[in-house]
Amino acid sequence: MSERRPAPGLALLALLLAASAGAESPAIPSGPLTLEAMMARMASTPGVRAEFREEKQLALLAAPLVSEGTLYFIPPSRLARITSRPGASTLVIDGGRMSYTDEAGASDVDLAGSRVARSVVENFVVLFGGDLAALRERYAIEFDAEGARWRMRLTPKAAPLSQFIASVEMRGVGPALEQMLIREADGDLTTTRFQRVETDRRFSPEELARLFPPVASAPAP
16 A cells, blocks of 8 residues: 555645744734634735644554644745654655655646645635635635634635545634644544744745756757
8 A cells, every 4th residue: 555645735734824924923913812813923924934743643543643844835825844853754846746756756747637636725825815815715714812812723625635634723822823634534633742943934945946947948859
């Protein structure tokens, strides 16, 4: 049986939500903490770098799968997720293309030709763009806050996202995201924690070239 590769939407969602609640995010406006304030913070980030630790509980395994690495996001739609443990892998979304590389090799996907992958990326870019109206079209949203402590729960309304994600729940205190739980439709649970989050990161041309190398052109006939 082949190993399941990570869904691109899960990686992108994790990064976008880290950006929305990292310790270096813009300050929350005075007064009660609202969904509108959280969305405004999502829309204000020029670039993100965050280290992550992810634990994935699978129904068929007694112990969770643990991975660690670094996530990068550059608006509007460039993502790099570089996993360092337990094995090296790289997931890159750059505009309309997605590539994944690990010890087994590399694969490349044209998002324009994949309805599921394209829908996943478009849905999560709506989160980062702070488009609350579009977010409400795609998700049932629960948000509550008590003092500095808050919780947000997103439930996809329609396929294809609802076919593999049951819900996403975030919990935090003030500007700090404590944890994020992604419950998949098949019962699997992914818990991601973030540290050393930079939500105002500006990348040099050299960093961008390293994270998002150009796609090789086909040889001339």
